[in-house]
Amino acid sequence: MESMLFCWIFLTLGWTLIDGSEMEQDFMWHLSKIPRVISERTFHLTSPTFEADAKMVLGRVCGIECQKELPAPSLSDLEDSLSYETIFENGTRTLTRVKVQDVVLEPTQNISRKGASVRRKRQVYGTDSRFSILDKKFLTNFPFNTAVKLSTGCSGILISPSHVLTAAHCVHDGKDYIKGSKKLRVGLLKMRNKGGGKKRRGSKRSRREANGGDQREGTKDNLERTKAGRRRKESRQGRRVAEGRPSFQWTRVKNTHIPKGWARGGKGDAALDYDYALLELKRAHKKKYMELGISPTIKKLPGGMIHFSGFDHDRADQLVYRFCSVSDESNDLLYQYCDAESGSTGSGVYLRLKEPDKKNWKRKIIAVYSGHQWVDVHGVQKDYNVAVRITPLKYAQICLWIHGDNASCTYG
Numbered sequence: 141m142e143s144m145l146f147c148w149i150f151l152t153l154g155w156t157l158i159d160g161s162e163m164e165q166d167f168m169w170h171l172s173k174i175p176r177v178i179s180e181r182t183f184h185l186t187s188p189t190f191e192a193d194a195k196m197v198l199g200r201v202c203g204i205e206c207q208k209e210l211p212a213p214s215l216s217d218l219e220d221s222l223s224y225e226t227i228f229e230n231g232t233r234t235l236t237r238v239k240v241q242d243v244v245l246e247p248t249q250n251i252s253r254k255g256a257s258v259r260r261k262r263q264v265y266g267t268d269s270r271f272s273i274l275d276k277k278f279l280t281n282f283p284f285n286t287a288v289k290l291s292t293g294c295s296g297i298l299i300s301p302s303h304v305l306t307a308a309h310c311v312h313d314g315k316d317y318i319k320g321s322k323k324l325r326v327g328l329l330k331m332r333n334k335g336g337g338k339k340r341r342g343s344k345r346s347r348r349e350a351n352g353g354d355q356r357e358g359t360k361d362n363l364e365r366t367k368a369g370r371r372r373k374e375s376r377q378g379r380r381v382a383e384g385r386p387s388f389q390w391t392r393v394k395n396t397h398i399p400k401g402w403a404r405g406g407k408g409d410a411a412l413d414y415d416y417a418l419l420e421l422k423r424a425h426k427k428k429y430m431e432l433g434i435s436p437t438i439k440k441l442p443g444g445m446i447h448f449s450g451f452d453h454d455r456a457d458q459l460v461y462r463f464c465s466v467s468d469e470s471n472d473l474l475y476q477y478c479d480a481e482s483g484s485t486g487s488g489v490y491l492r493l494k495e496p497d498k499k500n501w502k503r504k505i506i507a508v509y510s511g512h513q514w515v516d517v518h519g520v521q522k523d524y525n526v527a528v529r530i531t532p533l534k535y536a537q538i539c540l541w542i543h544g545d546n547a548s549c550t551y552g
Contacts, residue, residue, distance in 0.1 A: 167442050168494040169433060169504065174552045175243035177222055177536040179545075185225070185233040192316040194292060194309070206516045207470060212245055221401030221414060222537050227311075228395045229422065231322055235400070238540075243533060270452070270479050273459040279329055279386050282428045283490070283503050287449045287459055289327040289388060290486065292320045295450030296419065297488030297505060298328075298429035300542050304419040305432075306486035307510050307528075308402040311417055314410025324396065327388030328425055329459070386459060392422040397541045413472035415510045415528050418541045430490060432538060433504030434552050435474070435529035438466050441491060446476065446527070448509050450484030460484065467524065472531060474507055475515065475524040485511040489527045506530050 213221075223237045278284050286298045296306035304326055311321040401414030438444055447463040464478040474489070489507035494500075507527035514521045530538070532552065539549035 166440055168496055169502065170496065171551045172434075172532075173242070173550060174434070174532045174536050174539075176241040176546050176549070177533065177540050178239045178241065179540065180237045180239050182234050182236045185235050187231045187233055188227065188317045190231075190317045190319060190322040192313040192318045194313070194318050215240060215243070215245065218243070218245075218533065221399060221411065222533065223400040224537070224541075225398050225400065225403045226395055227317060227321075227398075229392065238537075240533070268479050269464070270455075270460045270462045272455055273449070273461055276386075279459060283430060284449055284459060284461065285329050285427050286430045287329065287451070287487065289451045289457075290419075291323075291325040291327070291390070292318060293453070293483060294486035295484050295509075296326065296486045297490075298425065298427060299418075299432055299488070299505060299538075300429055301424045301426070302421050303542050304421065305488055305505065305508060305538065306417055306419060307508055308398050308410075308415045308417040309510070310486045311396055311419075312398050312403050314402060314404055316405075321396075324393040324419070325390045326393060326419060326421060327390050328427065329386050330389045386457065391425070394420045394422040396420070399537065412510060412513065412526065413528060416508045416534065416538075418538055430488060431502075431504050432530060432535055432552070433491070433493075433506050434532055434535050435506040436491075436493075438469050441466060442493070446474065446478070446489050446491065446507070448478070448480075448484070448487040448489045448527075450480070450487035450509065452481040453483035454481045469529075472529055474527040474529055476527065478509075478525050480509065480511075480525055482511070485509055 219238055219240050222240060223235065226234045226236065228234075273279055273284055288296045288298060288304055290296055290306060290310055292310050294306055294310035296304040296310075299305045311317060311324060397418045397420075399414040399416070402410045402417075404410050444465040445463050446466055447461070449459055449461040451457060452460045460480075462478050462480065464476055466474050466476045468475040480487075487509040488505040489509055490503050490505050492501050492503045495502050507529045509525070509527045511526065512523060513526045514523050515526070528534075535552045536546065536549050539552065540546050543549065
């Protein structure tokens with residue numbers, strides 16, 4: 141039954157039917173030249189205190205109508221926001237100033253404002269339309285295997301053999317790094333290794349026997365207790381897999397990049413537009429990852445739909461998948477009502493579009509799920525679940541973070 145359900149989901153996602161006909165018009169990835177983000181100077185900063193509480197929601201966000209009253213961002217404003225902090229595993233921190241070239245300035249930006257009243261976080265709207273991915277074959281295969289869990293309680297997505305894209309608020313509240321982010325770890329989905337421990341147990345037993353026969357009787361009881369404890373642990377792991385609760389391979393984070401548009405350090409409010417961060421893993425993985433793509437407009441989304449998977453807190457470590465239509469958009473944000481709970485923030489939002497001059501379709505990440513926000517619309521506060529779009533400038537910046545220079549970041 142579950143296999144039939146997922147076959148239906150994937151067929152629905154791959155081919156969007158409107159008025160009974162396939163729409164192949166412009167639902168494809170278009171490579172275009174992107175702006176250049178160039179690292180100019182790097183400064184050493186004082187080490188952070190790592191004492192901030194996790195902050196999942198901003199006070200208020202300027203909506204689409206509100207943006208029309210804002211002046212266009214200057215080049216210096218963009219360069220300031222796209223400059224970035226890097227926090228390293230040992231707690232040291234740097235600030236890198238950037239230059240932006242070949243950019244066409246957009247008319248407005250979203251900004252966050254103070255003073256909104258605190259309201260209930262309604263992240264599930266009406267009937268809960270989320271799917272828990274319980275089958276381990278789905279869990280450990282593309283695209284679901286690209287979802288990762290952060291030790292700070294958020295989600296993320298693999299975008300290279302060594303990099304994870306997530307939300308900035310998962311490690312930084314806009315003023316300081318949050319508790320737990322100093323020893324940040326990333327959990328990758330894995331299958332339980334059947335029989336993988338037998339060889340290790342055998343080698344340990346051999347070493348014990350080689351250490352002296354006179355201790356043999358004294359170690360027999362200890363060996364039996366060790367075996368019993370291991371069987372109980374494996375039994376618990378087996379139940380977790382059977383219940384659809386995934387196992388994780390945890391990896392330390394080598395460094396983290398956060399745009400200065402978010403990491404204001406107390407000098408102004410963090411801007412929701414820049415709620416994204418890149419984590420470099422200390423140890424590379426061998427899993428299939430999902431590539432970055434530039435976010436198209438709503439009209440070029442098949443059925444107006446987006447998709448993402450994360451580890452919602454109310455589903456007891458289960459991987460949760462959802463798809464929904466986008467309600468509205470701005471230059472930097474997607475406003476939607478995808479059902480999601482805390483824990484899913486930081487998930488990669490993706491699409492499946494056709495590749496140019498090819499018959500196959502490909503999934504790419506086009507946004508980062510930021511969470512629930514109250515937004516000004518016609519002077520009234522409306523609530524949405526919001527995702528931060530991968531714009532050409534953000535694509536160029538993230539590409540720079542991955543490769544270390546902009547030579548590989550000409551087209552996107």
